[in-house]
Amino acid sequence: MPFIPHTEQEIQDMLQTIGVSDFDALIDEIPKEMRLKRLENIPKGMSEMEIAKLMRDRAAQDGHPLCFLGAGAYEHHIPAAVWEIATRGEYYSAYTPYQAEASQGTLQLIYEYQTMMANLTGLDASNASLYDGASALAEAVLMAVRANRRSKSKRVLIPRTVHPAYLRAAKTLVGNQGIALETLPFDHKTGSTPVNALPASPGNIAAVVIPQPNFFGVMEDVDALTDWAHAHGALAIGLVNPMAAALLKPPGQWGAKGADIACGEGQPLGIPLSSGGPYFGFMCCRKEHIRQMPGRIVGRTRDLNGKRGFVLTLQAREQHIRRSKATSNICTNQGLMVTAATIYMALLGGQGLRRVAMASHHNTAALVQRLTRLHGVECAFDRPYLHEAVLRLDRPVDDVLAGLAKANLLGGYDLSRDYPELGHSMLICVTETKSEADLDVYATNLQRVLEGRKVANS
Amino acid sequence: MSNVPDNLKYKKTHEWVQPLDDGTLRVGITDHAQDLLGDMVYVELPEVGQTFQTGEECGVVESVKAASDLYCPVAGEIVEVNEALAQNPEAPNKDPYGDGWIMRIKPNDADEVSTLMDAQAYRDMIASDSD
Numbered sequence: 001m002p003f004i005p006h007t008e009q010e011i012q013d014m015l016q017t018i019g020v021s022d023f024d025a026l027i028d029e030i031p032k033e034m035r036l037k038r039l040e041n042i043p044k045g046m047s048e049m050e051i052a053k054l055m056r057d058r059a060a061q062d063g064h065p066l067c068f069l070g071a072g073a074y075e076h077h078i079p080a081a082v083w084e085i086a087t088r089g090e091y092y093s094a095y096t097p098y099q100a101e102a103s104q105g106t107l108q109l110i111y112e113y114q115t116m117m118a119n120l121t122g123l124d125a126s127n128a129s130l131y132d133g134a135s136a137l138a139e140a141v142l143m144a145v146r147a148n149r150r151s152k153s154k155r156v157l158i159p160r161t162v163h164p165a166y167l168r169a170a171k172t173l174v175g176n177q178g179i180a181l182e183t184l185p186f187d188h189k190t191g192s193t194p195v196n197a198l199p200a201s202p203g204n205i206a207a208v209v210i211p212q213p214n215f216f217g218v219m220e221d222v223d224a225l226t227d228w229a230h231a232h233g234a235l236a237i238g239l240v241n242p243m244a245a246a247l248l249k250p251p252g253q254w255g256a257k258g259a260d261i262a263c264g265e266g267q268p269l270g271i272p273l274s275s276g277g278p279y280f281g282f283m284c285c286r287k288e289h290i291r292q293m294p295g296r297i298v299g300r301t302r303d304l305n306g307k308r309g310f311v312l313t314l315q316a317r318e319q320h321i322r323r324s325k326a327t328s329n330i331c332t333n334q335g336l337m338v339t340a341a342t343i344y345m346a347l348l349g350g351q352g353l354r355r356v357a358m359a360s361h362h363n364t365a366a367l368v369q370r371l372t373r374l375h376g377v378e379c380a381f382d383r384p385y386l387h388e389a390v391l392r393l394d395r396p397v398d399d400v401l402a403g404l405a406k407a408n409l410l411g412g413y414d415l416s417r418d419y420p421e422l423g424h425s426m427l428i429c430v431t432e433t434k435s436e437a438d439l440d441v442y443a444t445n446l447q448r449v450l451e452g453r454k455v456a457n458s
Numbered sequence: 459m460s461n462v463p464d465n466l467k468y469k470k471t472h473e474w475v476q477p478l479d480d481g482t483l484r485v486g487i488t489d490h491a492q493d494l495l496g497d498m499v500y501v502e503l504p505e506v507g508q509t510f511q512t513g514e515e516c517g518v519v520e521s522v523k524a525a526s527d528l529y530c531p532v533a534g535e536i537v538e539v540n541e542a543l544a545q546n547p548e549a550p551n552k553d554p555y556g557d558g559w560i561m562r563i564k565p566n567d568a569d570e571v572s573t574l575m576d577a578q579a580y581r582d583m584i585a586s587d588s589d
Contacts, residue, residue, distance in 0.1 A: 316525035
């Protein structure tokens with residue numbers, strides 16, 4: 001739908017109808033000094049030809065580096081059919097449909113997405129998606145505090161092995177609601193959260209966040225962490241990579257009772273890296289908590305003639321029904337991204353997702369083996385990992401990454417800012433998209449950089 | 459016209475209160491309230507052992523067209539909740555003063571219930587509401 005601005009006449013008609021003299025009078029509650037006069041930093045409009053050139057030039061700046069960078073966004077192969085189908089006119093909506101009678105296709109797709117996500121996480125129900133992984137985690141924290149009525153606590157434990165950006169986003173989103181996010185330390189040898197170092201009497205806690213794999217790519221002891229959370233009256237929130245969930249034990253089966261909520265970043269399921277977005281967040285939960293779950297939920301029903309139909313359901317959770325008591329004031333979903341993800345999952349199937357996760361793991365293990373043969377490179381942790389691993393170098397990581405960049409390589413993520421205690425450490429990621437030759441290119445160039453030789457431009 | 463039994467006490471927020479022999483109070487929503495809400499789909503119950511002040515929110519009743527807070531009619535402790543509502547949320551529609559009861563409260567002050575409206579006062583209130 002094109003955006004049609006109001007004409008001056010329409011604005012005058014509306015002001016007259018409500019009995020306000022002019023636009024300034026309508027907004028006179030806003031102090032004058034806070035009103036924006038004009039958009040000083042926004043340049044003048046450009047023609048289509050100009051903007052197309054600008055965008056081409058900007059895209060060219062990115063180049064086409066060989067990418068070994070993960071840290072929350074993952075380069076997986078996306079079958080051409082995914083976006084070919086997702087961008088068909090029938091699906092082309094960025095928004096959740098309120099009008100069920102006009103939107104059965106989109107509603108059915110979201111229903112199937114929810115079914116797939118519930119299967120993937122081993123939980124009962126899924127919402128129609130959220131903005132991204134970080135906001136999904138923040139929403140899961142808020143949800144757990146609401147849902148855990150027995151604990152009456154607003155404390156949530158969150159391991160330092162959770163993505164640092166997620167932790168910051170969650171603090172921003174929940175901090176002003178009186179919720180305390182208390183971080184749990186990790187073992188510097190294993191890169192995971194040690195269960196035996198958790199407090200014996202943690203007091204009242206609402207929830208524990210359990211990442212799998214964690215930010216370092218390392219497998220957490222999810223069974224023990226889940227059981228520990230439940231033993232202390234807390235809900236268990238699984239923060240998972242959906243691709244990994246296809247291969248690993250799903251959150252719904254962790255420990256004796258399973259996690260209560262699962263959330264995470266949906267980007268690995270058919271969404272291109274695309275400079276960081278748009279992506280989508282996902283959230284699933286046990287049925288008993290469904291009324292505390294934020295976001296839209298599509299349900300299946302029968303119409304007047306007994307035919308199958310799909311509608312938005314459980315809307316009393318949402319802000320247009322109960323504004324002040326809504327589960328969240330972010331009740332939209334990432335319709336287009338979810339469309340692509342659903343098609344991606346349907347094309348690959350459970351077996352395909354597992355093969356992608358397994359191939360990524362094998363490639364990562366192969367690269368780790370090649371790189372740790374080099375002098376000055378070692379594995380930082382001794383626990384199993386999925387498709388990311390932490391390497392410790394004998395010199396500052398940013399210099400090494402800058403050297404690799406000259407060879408057109410995105411070599412990894414420098415951990416020294418977020419985890420200075422790990423020394424010169426970097427996080428590398430290898431997905432199924434990399435060949436043996438790609439791994440050799442990385443190994444050869446890292447060796448040259450470490451030996452102070454000139455890199456070969458690949 | 460809604461059914462407003464004479465033997466109960468009422469709040470203006472449409473809860474009914476029935477004093478029991480053991481000094482506890484059984485609480486539900488009135489026939490008038492269930493009629494306004496329409497088909498009920500869910501009742502969020504308080505937890506046994508929770509304490510509430512008079513008028514404090516202690517639960518939610520949700521129908522196909524609205525969700526509405528449930529207010530504690532007198533200060534006290536929840537001693538029992540109607541667990542059957544989880545499977546049978548439409549009970550307050552069918553039998554608001556019987557199977558549709560919501561919770562039982564042990565009041566902090568046994569006399570507080572006498573300050574509530576009697577049936578005639580509640581009838582007058584809903585009659586004037588609908589004017």
